[in-house]
Amino acid sequence: MRLLSHFLGLLALAVLTAQPAAAQSILRDAETEAFLDEISAPLIEAAGLEPSNVDVVLINDPSINAFVAGGQVVYIHSGLIDAADTANEVQGVIAHELGHITGGHIIRYGEGFQTAGRISILSMLAGLGAVLAGAGEAGMGIMALGQQAAMSKFLAFTRTQEASADAAGAEYLSEAGITGKGSLAFFGKLLNQETRRGIRQDDEAGFYRTHPLSGDRISKLKEVYEVDPAWDAPLDEAWETRFQRVKAKLQGYVANPEFTLRDYPETDSSTPALVARAYAYHKEARIDRALEAADALIERSPEDPYFLELKGQVLLESGRPEEAIVPLRKAVELTRAQPLIASMLGHALIATEDESHYEEAERVLRAAVGRDRYNPFAWYQLGVVYAARGDMPRARLASAEQQVMNRQYPLALRSAQAAEAGLPYGSPDWIRATDIAHEARALMEQACEADKRACEGRRRR
Incomplete structure (x- = not known):
């Protein structure tokens, strides 16, 4: 039974490593979520799904990865956003993951388990028979080979699923009129990373892989993309501009400020650089510098709700909730009460400890949880204001x-x-x-x- 349990453990590991969302923290940001929803909507429609029923969730994990784990949810690691150079590259990844959803691949994992499990059990019975007949070493060899064959069968099954998702993703990009250049560029990044890590690209190395070889995937997809009518479609400039902002914000929020200030030095006066430095300064408790960056952004675009949200967050988290209320109120108004921004405004109203603000806080927070029930922070704040009001x-x-x-x-x-x-x-x-x-x-x-x-x-x- 030890060999079988070891094999089943490996199979379980293959699934668990594909769905770590429960064990990792989800990053929530109003601007980032709005951006991911917008760039994924045409792909979701091309896949025959309803955009309002599919979520794209950002996971705080520096590795370059994305996955689905049941339901209509695409999980993207923060490391993937950091590694991507364009929004088009991220769209290529989302299209691939949608291929897993429409293909029902998570549900069909059971098929791979059953086939592999049958091979393993049969080899164990044959090996046990050899042991009982006195051929101990031969019996153990049969069982070990059976385990290896079972794992090979399961990994071949997953590689088939990945190839299917690649093909489906290419179809969805084409249907949406979006070029596959970003998809190829991102697979090129994966190939370069594998090469640097010394991962071989030959058939023998691919024997133990859950995914097809990156070089093979690029070759096959290149044949499809280059003849597609959407191949020469221009990138959406608005999406690409917003992606650079989202990427800079993410780095400013999760990275060590030293690295953020290295990548976005003060000589860089671009909007993404100001966003990244505002978060880096805030993390270093250099509040004046953070507010200076936030004010510079607001001066450039006074009606941008996310710049107002940024200033409100810096003020609130530096112990100045009364000052945070004004920019946060305006951000809530401009976004029509976006739940995450509204919950921050509710927090600021409560943090003033001014009872005259409690009625507004309750109203704002009730609206926030009404539109987004899966917001534990907003529920906590609502509980605080309820308790304060008796x-x-x-x-x-x-x-x-x-x-x-x-x-x-x-x-x-x-x-x-x-x-x-x-x-x-x-x-x-x-x-x-x-x-x-x-x-x-x-x-x-x-x-x-x-x-x-x-x-x-x-x-x-």
């Missing part, structure tokens, strides 16, 4: 919303039950509290099934 049942309900999203199921259950007890019977908030209690209880039971020993320990305590 509405404890709704404060507990807001806590339950936040806790169930953060997988704090026992806390969510207790908060939901407390809210349920204090809310008017049958009201919408009472019904929601009841739903959260049922959800938290069900998720706790699932967790216990997965880890019965830990649950028994909690029960004894």
